[in-house]
Amino acid sequence: MKSEHKIWGYVFILFLILVWEILSGANIIEKLFLPPPSKIAVSFYKLLLSSDFWIDLTSSLYRMFFGYAIAVMLAVTLGILMGSFKLLYNLLDPLIEFLRPLPSVAIIPAAILFLGIGDVMKVFIIVWASTWPILLNTIDGIRNVDPVQIDTGRVFGMNKLEITRSIKIPNAAPNIATGMRISLAIALILTITSEMVSGTNGIGLFILNSQRSFRIPEMYAGIITVAAIGFLLNLIFVKLERKLLKWNKEATRQT
Amino acid sequence: MYNPILSVSNLSVSYQNENKKLHVLKNINFQSKEGEFISIIGPSSCGKTTLLKSIAKLIDPCFGQINTNGKLTLVFQDYSKSLFQWKTVRQNIEFGFERNGKTGNFQKLINLVGLKGFENYHPYQLSGGMQQRVAIARAIAYDPQIILMDEPFGSLDSQTRLRLEDELLRIWGRLNKTILFVTHDVEEAIYLADRVIVLSSKPAKIVSDVRINLARPRNQIGTKKSKEYIRLWDKIYKFLQ
Ligand SMILES: Nc1ncnc2c1ncn2[C@@H]1O[C@H](COP(=O)(O)OP(=O)(O)OP(=O)(O)O)[C@@H](O)[C@H]1O
Ligand SMILES: [Mg+2]
Numbered sequence A: 001m002k003s004e005h006k007i008w009g010y011v012f013i014l015f016l017i018l019v020w021e022i023l024s025g026a027n028i029i030e031k032l033f034l035p036p037p038s039k040i041a042v043s044f045y046k047l048l049l050s051s052d053f054w055i056d057l058t059s060s061l062y063r064m065f066f067g068y069a070i071a072v073m074l075a076v077t078l079g080i081l082m083g084s085f086k087l088l089y090n091l092l093d094p095l096i097e098f099l100r101p102l103p104s105v106a107i108i109p110a111a112i113l114f115l116g117i118g119d120v121m122k123v124f125i126i127v128w129a130s131t132w133p134i135l136l137n138t139i140d141g142i143r144n145v146d147p148v149q150i151d152t153g154r155v156f157g158m159n160k161l162e163i164t165r166s167i168k169i170p171n172a173a174p175n176i177a178t179g180m181r182i183s184l185a186i187a188l189i190l191t192i193t194s195e196m197v198s199g200t201n202g203i204g205l206f207i208l209n210s211q212r213s214f215r216i217p218e219m220y221a222g223i224i225t226v227a228a229i230g231f232l233l234n235l236i237f238v239k240l241e242r243k244l245l246k247w248n249k250e251a252t253r254q255t
Numbered sequence B: 001m002y003n004p005i006l007s008v009s010n011l012s013v014s015y016q017n018e019n020k021k022l023h024v025l026k027n028i029n030f031q032s033k034e035g036e037f038i039s040i041i042g043p044s045s046c047g048k049t050t051l052l053k054s055i056a057k058l059i060d061p062c063f064g065q066i067n068t069n070g071k072l073t074l075v076f077q078d079y080s081k082s083l084f085q086w087k088t089v090r091q092n093i094e095f096g097f098e099r100n101g102k103t104g105n106f107q108k109l110i111n112l113v114g115l116k117g118f119e120n121y122h123p124y125q126l127s128g129g130m131q132q133r134v135a136i137a138r139a140i141a142y143d144p145q146i147i148l149m150d151e152p153f154g155s156l157d158s159q160t161r162l163r164l165e166d167e168l169l170r171i172w173g174r175l176n177k178t179i180l181f182v183t184h185d186v187e188e189a190i191y192l193a194d195r196v197i198v199l200s201s202k203p204a205k206i207v208s209d210v211r212i213n214l215a216r217p218r219n220q221i222g223t224k225k226s227k228e229y230i231r232l233w234d235k236i237y238k239f240l241q
Helices: A001-026 A037-049 A053-083 A086-099 A104-115 A119-142 A147-155 A159-198 A205-211 A215-244 A246-254 B048-055 B087-098 B105-112 B128-141 B159-175 B186-192 B229-240
Strands: B006-017 B019-034 B037-042 B065-067 B074-077 B146-150 B176-181 B195-199 B206-213
Touching: A001 A037, A053 A086, A053 A119, A053 A159, A053 A205, A086 A119, A104 A159, A104 A205, A104 B087, A119 A159, A147 A159, A147 B074, A159 A205, A159 A215, A215 A246, A215 B206, B006 B048, B019 B048, B019 B206, B037 B048, B037 B186, B048 B065, B048 B074, B048 B146, B048 B176, B074 B128, B087 B105, B087 B128, B105 B128, B128 B146, B146 B229, B159 B186, B176 B186, B176 B229, B186 B229, B195 B229
Parallel strands: B037 B176, B037 B195, B074 B146, B146 B176
Antiparallel strands: B006 B019, B006 B065, B195 B206
């Protein structure tokens, strides 16, 4: 039943593309700035055959995953510690509340000063931005484990460390996953942004350069590539999450 | 006298709420011998859970002493919150074996609690009565000498409840465990126990400690019709007034 509903959503997208094709083809909208989808599709296909494009794509993905992986490890570890030790939480929480709302792009100039314009700076920016949602969700998840769960651990003779490892972390897993899903999108945003600000390769730079040299269909092909990456990554993540945390979806539905 | 497996002496517990102190338990004294089945009954919110939690060392008493001569565990009233939702029935029960540090006979245990065929289910796929049986099996797997049970059948329908009472008696008959069973149901208290400890309302004191000399094995129909049962029921009911 659910997939039937989804089909209409995809049909609607096709319909919009068709309208776009017609409007752009008849030059009702400016062809130069918004070429018809058919033209974009052709340049997209050409792109797929060019090795430069694949270098851009892989270097973007590489930066993104490198930064994301560091953010996950850092934020989950710190989040578990902050969720477990009140003292550490009280020490760091005000700082986090202050830094978190800061738009990550605002620190790029400062990051360039310290780290240069290379990959180190970009990865740093990605780590910076992706850390917050994972950190906050992990802290939340660990702190809000039902007291009955913790008491259960205690009446089975577990110490604090065992309770954290075997009871708190699994209980917080759905929150951690939510944070990781949000950060996946953020990592992509910051990858593209940092490449546009400074860079020698990457999809972000490709989009910017295409626009500057007035290769408009290529620019759109680049944008579509980014959209596709975001869409696919989220799809894979949600599928994995559903499979691994099925118990949570079902268990919370029941109550 | 006998060597008690559990002894509670002069236990007093109070909670600190903001600036008010709430006295919940007041000078509780009792002992239990090994293998005994004790029901604890008392009015709503008199401190029954507090008593079990104190015995399980989940809360510190403000006065008095608790001595246990062996390992104990607690079966919580809120079974769905106490089970590990990410684990299957088998994994939940095996948690008890792991904590005991020994391999146990899983097949025997799953048969004992009547959950054969549901080993790979998750808690959310089970009815309330089945979930409570998983919680009980997990406690048994831990192989404690003392099992504390906090209104384990309180939220079940009466039919399931009667059945689980009988199952619990059957299991208890096979294993030599001391059980402290909290309930607010007079019938349940008498039907299960060797002794019923009656608590007053808050701050709870022991108002009576009634020996139940009903023959075992008991059954829901015969036992509850006997003169002695009715006499005990009257007696305990009056204490609760
Ligand atoms: N953690 C706590 N902090 C403060 N007060 C508490 C706490 N836990 C329980 N109380 C209070 O102590 C009293 C006794 O609570 P307890 O849960 O032991 O009663 P109970 O006899 O188990 O109740 P019920 O029949 O509802 O299960 C209640 O008035 C309750 O409000
Ligand atoms: Mg209670």
